[in-house]
Amino acid sequence: MSTSPSARDSAAYPYQAVFIPFPFVCFTLALLTDLAYWQTANLMWTNFSAWLLFAGLVGGAVGLLAGLLDLVRPRTRPLRPGLLVILLYLVILALAIFNSLLHAGDGWTAIVPYGLATSAVTFVLMLFTAALSSRKYARLAWRI
Numbered sequence: 001m002s003t004s005p006s007a008r009d010s011a012a013y014p015y016q017a018v019f020i021p022f023p024f025v026c027f028t029l030a031l032l033t034d035l036a037y038w039q040t041a042n043l044m045w046t047n048f049s050a051w052l053l054f055a056g057l058v059g060g061a062v063g064l065l066a067g068l069l070d071l072v073r074p075r076t077r078p079l080r081p082g083l084l085v086i087l088l089y090l091v092i093l094a095l096a097i098f099n100s101l102l103h104a105g106d107g108w109t110a111i112v113p114y115g116l117a118t119s120a121v122t123f124v125l126m127l128f129t130a131a132l133s134s135r136k137y138a139r140l141a142w143r144i
Helices: 005-011 021-040 043-072 074-079 083-103 114-143
Strands: none
Touching: 021 043, 021 083, 021 114, 043 083, 083 114
């Protein structure tokens, strides 16, 4: 029994690629809600930021587990991220954990100087990681 090329290609799709965008979106929205809190001082935005950070961390943990599963699958070898990208993913998750602890504080001083800066650094690292990841996928597109 032979499989069609499209069935073979979909079987090689890495699981982590499904879950990795979720924390990126949540951490970006956490930066936007931190900026909204900085401008309005409405406590609603701190709650949004805390929940977005939590949801992003849960999605990141699931993405990390999916990435470990992809390491075992030999068919995903060409689509695996490089070591630098994996380390940057881990740094992003560590920064998000630290940011979540900062957001657990109470009031303006918990968010504005350090929580906002940590959210911004996390966002910049996510952009850099996405750029590094896209370079590998662009090179692979020429091979297909």
